[in-house]
Amino acid sequence: MNRIKSLFQQKNKEVLNIYFTAGHPTKDSIQDIVLQLDSSGADIIELGMPYSDPLADGPTIQDSSQKALANGVTLNYIFEQVSLIREHSQIPIIMMGYYNQMLQFGEKKFLKAAQEAGVDGLIIPDMPMYTYEENYKDLFEKHNITISFLVTPETSKERIVQADRLSSAFLYIVSQSSITGTASKATEAQKSYFNMLQELELKSPSLIGFGIKDYESFHHACQYANGAIIGSAFIKTLESSELPIKETVDQFVKQIIIPA
Amino acid sequence: MNYHVDERGFYGEFGGAFIPEMLHGNIDKLRQEYLQHMEDPSFKKEFDALMKDYVGRPSPLYFAPRLSEKYGAKIYLKREDLNHTGAHKINNTIGQILLAKRLGKKRIIAETGAGQHGVATATVCALMGLRCIVYMGSVDIQRQAPNVARMRMLGAEVRPAESGSKTLKDATNEAIRDWINNPVETHYIIGSVVGPHPYPDMVARFQSVISEEMKWQLQNQEGRDYPDYIMACVGGGSNAAGAIYHYLNDERVKIILTEAAGKGIDTGESAATSILGSKGIIHGSKTLLMQTDDGQIIEPYSISAGLDYPGIGPMHAHLIDTKRAIVQYATDDEAIKAAFELSRIEGIIPALETAHSFASLEKMKFHKDDVVVINLSGRGDKDLATYIEYLNDFSQS
Numbered sequence: 001m002n003r004i005k006s007l008f009q010q011k012n013k014e015v016l017n018i019y020f021t022a023g024h025p026t027k028d029s030i031q032d033i034v035l036q037l038d039s040s041g042a043d044i045i046e047l048g049m050p051y052s053d054p055l056a057d058g059p060t061i062q063d064s065s066q067k068a069l070a071n072g073v074t075l076n077y078i079f080e081q082v083s084l085i086r087e088h089s090q091i092p093i094i095m096m097g098y099y100n101q102m103l104q105f106g107e108k109k110f111l112k113a114a115q116e117a118g119v120d121g122l123i124i125p126d127m128p129m130y131t132y133e134e135n136y137k138d139l140f141e142k143h144n145i146t147i148s149f150l151v152t153p154e155t156s157k158e159r160i161v162q163a164d165r166l167s168s169a170f171l172y173i174v175s176q177s178s179i180t181g182t183a184s185k186a187t188e189a190q191k192s193y194f195n196m197l198q199e200l201e202l203k204s205p206s207l208i209g210f211g212i213k214d215y216e217s218f219h220h221a222c223q224y225a226n227g228a229i230i231g232s233a234f235i236k237t238l239e240s241s242e243l244p245i246k247e248t249v250d251q252f253v254k255q256i257i258i259p260a
Numbered sequence: 261m262n263y264h265v266d267e268r269g270f271y272g273e274f275g276g277a278f279i280p281e282m283l284h285g286n287i288d289k290l291r292q293e294y295l296q297h298m299e300d301p302s303f304k305k306e307f308d309a310l311m312k313d314y315v316g317r318p319s320p321l322y323f324a325p326r327l328s329e330k331y332g333a334k335i336y337l338k339r340e341d342l343n344h345t346g347a348h349k350i351n352n353t354i355g356q357i358l359l360a361k362r363l364g365k366k367r368i369i370a371e372t373g374a375g376q377h378g379v380a381t382a383t384v385c386a387l388m389g390l391r392c393i394v395y396m397g398s399v400d401i402q403r404q405a406p407n408v409a410r411m412r413m414l415g416a417e418v419r420p421a422e423s424g425s426k427t428l429k430d431a432t433n434e435a436i437r438d439w440i441n442n443p444v445e446t447h448y449i450i451g452s453v454v455g456p457h458p459y460p461d462m463v464a465r466f467q468s469v470i471s472e473e474m475k476w477q478l479q480n481q482e483g484r485d486y487p488d489y490i491m492a493c494v495g496g497g498s499n500a501a502g503a504i505y506h507y508l509n510d511e512r513v514k515i516i517l518t519e520a521a522g523k524g525i526d527t528g529e530s531a532a533t534s535i536l537g538s539k540g541i542i543h544g545s546k547t548l549l550m551q552t553d554d555g556q557i558i559e560p561y562s563i564s565a566g567l568d569y570p571g572i573g574p575m576h577a578h579l580i581d582t583k584r585a586i587v588q589y590a591t592d593d594e595a596i597k598a599a600f601e602l603s604r605i606e607g608i609i610p611a612l613e614t615a616h617s618f619a620s621l622e623k624m625k626f627h628k629d630d631v632v633v634i635n636l637s638g639r640g641d642k643d644l645a646t647y648i649e650y651l652n653d654f655s656q657s
Binding site: 149 | 280553
């Protein structure tokens with residue numbers, strides 16, 4: 001069974017999904033970061049595929065992507081690292097990147113490589129839902145790779161239902177209208193958006209992302225969804241910490257899951 | 261064959277809207293409403309009046325006698341350089357600002373390369389009293405200083421794009437990110453026939469005033485309403501799209517598009533997308549773009565900021581793919597030479613972008629009766645600093 005699907009069968013609240021850009025801060029850090037995230041208590045890993053033009057991302061992820069590319073990270077390198085990780089860990093791994101990366105690699109070849117490496121799911125924010133449904137759904141299923149679509153406060157109910165129907169891992173709830181890494185306090189509008197989503201009684205588990213950075217924001221988000229996604233805050237910590245990488249990762253995860 | 265956009269926003273296999281969900285609301289609303297607004301008689305009336313009295317249209321179709329003699333054809337210049345603000349860009353910004361008002365938007369953002377679109381956007385925002393923010397690569401801010409000053413004088417805020425190559429591609433990324441962060445009050449005026457559907461079609465329609473006028477101007481001057489050749493430079497491709505729009509399906513008219521070869525196609529410093537590029541996604545559109553084997557977008561190079569773009573509009577990608585359009589390439593040096601030639605034999609200093617199209621004249625084999633229209637998309641005032649560096653090379657002793 002797909003590792004993400006079995007995770008949600010065992011755990012349906014406070015699921016902690018951590019994103020980082022593969023190959024940042026150093027090219028060879030991917031394995032160390034993932035294995036430490038696993039042992040420190042993260043539930044899902046989202047490996048960012050560094051891209052030259054990440055439209056939906058804020059300065060933190062743009063910067064880490066440029067550094068990872070300068071470090072020489074390629075898609076093949078990420079697949080290799082995932083297969084090495086699979087010798088030690090069965091934590092669910094998602095790759096997140098842009099549609100052009102998959103197109104240029106070759107969609108079939110990409111899905112096959114992902115499956116063989118031990119990747120469980122993909123998030124491709126700029127791949128339209130109809131493109132997935134018409135061209136790729138069968139291929140994803142054949143390779144046992146899940147997909148998650150994003151919904152935002154501007155997404156219509158009709159599209160939310162469609163995103164829920166097509167998402168095979170979880171629904172990615174973008175908490176605010178913004179690029180990644182934008183922090184905000186929970187507003188009344190945001191609460192009513194989250195409540196509306198809950199009332200729709202969607203079939204997919206849901207994770208809330210964008211602007212989550214600490215114990216308080218993580219647990220606040222978890223009141224409205226099965227868990228939450230942290231990205232930019234983790235990347236900033238990796239970048240600025242003076243401790244060894246494993247300690248940095250361990251401290252970061254602990255301050256998210258254990259109250260201060 | 262139909263070379264216009266289809267119902268789903270595609271030109272053949274190119275085009276579409278490959279955008280993150282955060283942009284979907286705005287793009288979809290635009291897709292549903294743009295034609296309805298553009299076809300509304302009150303919209304047309306307002307648009308036409310501004311085109312006439314504010315932009316100064318119709319732009320002349322000028323028969324260039326000395327250029328014609330030199331290249332052995334009947335060469336006409338479509339004088340978009342005489343428009344208010346000095347280029348074709350204003351045709352589109354007038355249209356989009358009227359659309360933005362009808363959509364109830366209060367804040368306008370734009371990207372700019374050479375600064376012509378930025379100036380045209382700042383101009384219409386001043387005209388309509390809307391707030392204007394223009395993203396411009398920091399490299400372009402350096403090389404197009406007069407246009408930066410013009411935008412500021414017009415009341416726009418010019419925000420430098422510091423990511424990537426710090427040129428047009430990156431300015432576009434920053435504008436898109438701004439729109440993601442400000443989805444409700446903001447309209448994004450894209451300056452070229454690029455981006456997600458409906459932008460390429462919408463911008464082409466606003467620019468199509470160029471070929472609409474060309475038809476009756478040619479009828480008056482040549483006794484037939486079509487030329488044998490239309491020539492235009494292409495970065496994203498908006499001036500070319502406007503110049504060929506009404507002739508897309510008329511195969512009597514040959515389309516010659518000139519791309520910027522920079523220092524030479526094989527030098528690694530070029531913006532010749534159609535030859536160096538492959539199919540992929542850039543700025544929400546499936547088109548031809550310069551990229552690595554791993555799908556990373558390659559930084560282009562051209563002396564001309566307006567052509568320094570690693571993609572090309574999806575309409576053009578389709579025209580090139582189907583061989584409806586023929587592509588020529590002009591290097592920096594060839595463009596400079598052509599700019600001096602036009603200045604010296606017709607008394608017209610063209611924009612550096614436009615000069616690329618004139619550089620292709622040498623490579624063409626015309627019949628003496630051929631009617632050729634070159635779209636003179638912009639004037640060269642903004643490029644004087646660059647031209648001054650070459651004055652000694654072209655001094656007439």
